[in-house]
Amino acid sequence: MTPEEIESAVEAGMPQAVEDLRRLVAIPSVAFPGHPDEPVLAAAAMTEELLRGAGLPNVRQIPVEGSFPAVFAEAPAPEGAPTVLLYAHYDVQPPGDSAQWRTSPFEPTMIDGAMYGRGAADDKSGVIAHVAALRAFDGEFPVGVKVIVEGQEEYAGERLEDFVEANPDLVRADAIVVADCGNPRLGEPALTTTLRGMAAFTVEVRTLRESLHSGAFGGAAPDALGALMRMLSALHDDRGDVRVPGLPQGTFEGGSEETDDDFRATAGVLDGVSLVGSGSVADRLWSSYAITVTGLDVPTVSGAINAVQAVARARVTIRIPPAGDAKTALDDVTGFLQKVAPWGAQVTFGDFVTGSGFMAGSGGRARAAIDRAMERAFGRAPRDVGQGGSIPLVAKLSGLFPEAEILLYGAEDGDSSIHAPNERVNLDELRKVITAEALFLANYGA
Incomplete structure (x- = not known):
């Protein structure tokens, strides 16, 4: 034809x-x-x-x-x-x-x-x-x-x-x-x-046998949700770059025509809200590690009660540059979270997924x-x-x-x-x- x-x-x-x-x-x-x-x-x-x-x-x-x-x-x-x-x-x-x-x-x-x-x-x-x-x-x-x-x-x-x-x-x-x-x-x-490859896992934090009244115990009882929030926020620096040792920023060799403004429009970033990370858009999207919290198991706002939480969970996804190793990245991130866990909180990991x-x-x-x-x-x-x-x-x-x-x-x-x-x-x-x-x-x- x-x-x-x-x-x-x-x-x-x-x-x-x-x-x-x-x-x-x-x-x-x-x-x-x-x-x-x-x-x-x-x-x-x-x-x-x-x-x-x-x-x-x-x-x-x-x-x-x-x-x-x-x-x-x-x-x-x-x-x-x-x-x-x-x-x-x-x-x-x-x-x-x-x-x-x-x-x-x-x-x-x-x-x-x-x-x-x-x-x-x-x-x-x-x-x-x-x-x-x-x-x-x-x-x-x-x-x-x-x-x-x-x-x-x-x-x-x-x-x-x-x-x-x-x-x-x-x-x-x-x-x-x-x-x-x-x-x-x-x-x-x-x-x-x-x-990019990927890895994902669930992290669970426990601090108490059961949740407690925040009026009677708040201020001394360790809050599992607070501990988890501190751990997750430690994954990035103030600019938004991943700060886990062993996960460096990469460079996309193919070049890209997309500017920050192009990306803002495509992603629907709100006025006044900055992009996160450093390097070009292509570097950040295609050749660098990215860590995203994709889910949380905590009380909903509508169902909240005045309690110090005994347990909290999060689902975390890691995007991995083509040359990176998913298992190594998984070990690096989970090890980092274990290290930064405050107050001696008990931390466990499960539901692992990896892809090259x-x-x-x-x-x-x-x-x-x-x-x-x-x-x-x-x-x-x-x-x-x-x-x-x-x-x-x-x-x-x-x-x-x-x-x-x-x-x-x-x-x-x-x-x-x-x-x-x-x-x-x-x-x-x-x-x-x-x-x-x-x-x-x-x-x-x-």
């Missing part, structure tokens, strides 16, 4: 792609504990249906121990052509506080050329990007195709890592496309070349093919960016297949509000990504 034929096929297929995305986003496929299994399995079934409809001859669901099924599909390579593995995930984050959503999170809503709904961007747009790009070839693919779409990336993606490690030939490919990233801004194509980062190589045939494809689809060449988040499977694939080129891109953008209320995907951005992927497959197979 010529580039013009590919573009026409993608354009003609967009109404179906949008309708498929709407149907998929309407399924509340939250794979977190406490949420029902049925919607997640329904999303797996629809993903299987979509891949069959994209012309792939072999499609099936594969059980993943301790997790939801992965949907796998494949088509053999034409003689002499390379094979491409396409990855996405069909599970989504919980919607959170429904009062903060302007539309219902699982009732996809069109507003000003964008679809709003949980998972519209992360990562059901990735599923649809693969499906729609493959449809453009009407079953005559220029490369060998393998597709794996997992069902529990948001909560426990390491389970698919274990499966892939045990079944490497199933996903072996010359190039790997991970459609779970995006562009900093609409219309500005980017390839993610670094991913990723750094792309210099690029070869696949990178050249996607560069040309993106430049045609977007009207400008892509630039390299990092991503502060982690994708558990990427580091595993990089280790298993060091000779394979891994390309990370997608239809998300800086205003997509992934993992937040009012998530959305811009449909013209999605069209450009679908076009770029189809052109890439043709370029790479030529």
Whole structure:
């Protein structure tokens, strides 16, 4: 197919792609504990249906121990052509506080050329990007195709890592496309070349056998909540830089066009509130350690009583530069919190999670093919960016297949509000990504 034929096929297929995305986003496929299994399995079934409809001859669901099924599909390579593995995930984050959503999170809503709904961007747009790009070839693919779409990336993606490690030939490919990233801004194509790793844990502080009346005991009885607050505030200096020994600030080598003002606008930082940390925005987001308290188990304001707390808990997440080691960072942070705990408070840690980062190589045939494809689809060449988040499977694939080129891109953008209320995907951005992927497959197979 010529580039013009590919573009026409993608354009003609967009109404179906949008309708498929709407149907998929309407399924509340939250794979977190406490949420029902049925919607997640329904999303797996629809993903299987979509891949069959994209012309792939072999499609099936594969059980993943301790997790939801992965949907796998494949088509053999034409003689002499390379094979491409396409990855996405069909599970989504919980919607959170429904009062903060302007539309219902699982009732996809069109507003000003964008679809709003949980998972519209992360990562059901990735599923649809693969499906729609493959449809453009009407079953005559220029490369060998393998597709794996997992069902529990948001909560426990390491389970698919274990499966892939045990079944490497199933996903072996010359190039790997991970459609779970995006562009900093609409219309500005980017390839993610670094991913921070992550670690997370729960810290519990105990100071008393049970909570006590603050009037009778406050002032002498050690408050577990106060102790925990002191410990957590010690993790950063006054500027907001991480002050845990062994976790230095890094530098992003790829450069960045984003300024502090750009970031303030994208992040919605309130007037008069400063950014935290030092170095460039790219340094802070993509190449340095970051520590965030993501949850607290303490009495709510509405349910507060006059008591000195006996126990308090926090969930803490560490983002780790690509070259950093998640286990070492976990040990450094937990050791630091233990050291700064006041008043001899009893401190314990649990619920550990770790994930490795990723750094792309210099690029070869696949990178050249996607560069040309993106430049045609977007009207400008892509630039390299990092991503502060982690994708558990990427580091595993990089280790298993060091000779394979891994390309990370997608239809998300800086205003997509992934993992937040009012998530959305811009449909013209999605069209450009679908076009770029189809052109890439043709370029790479030529």
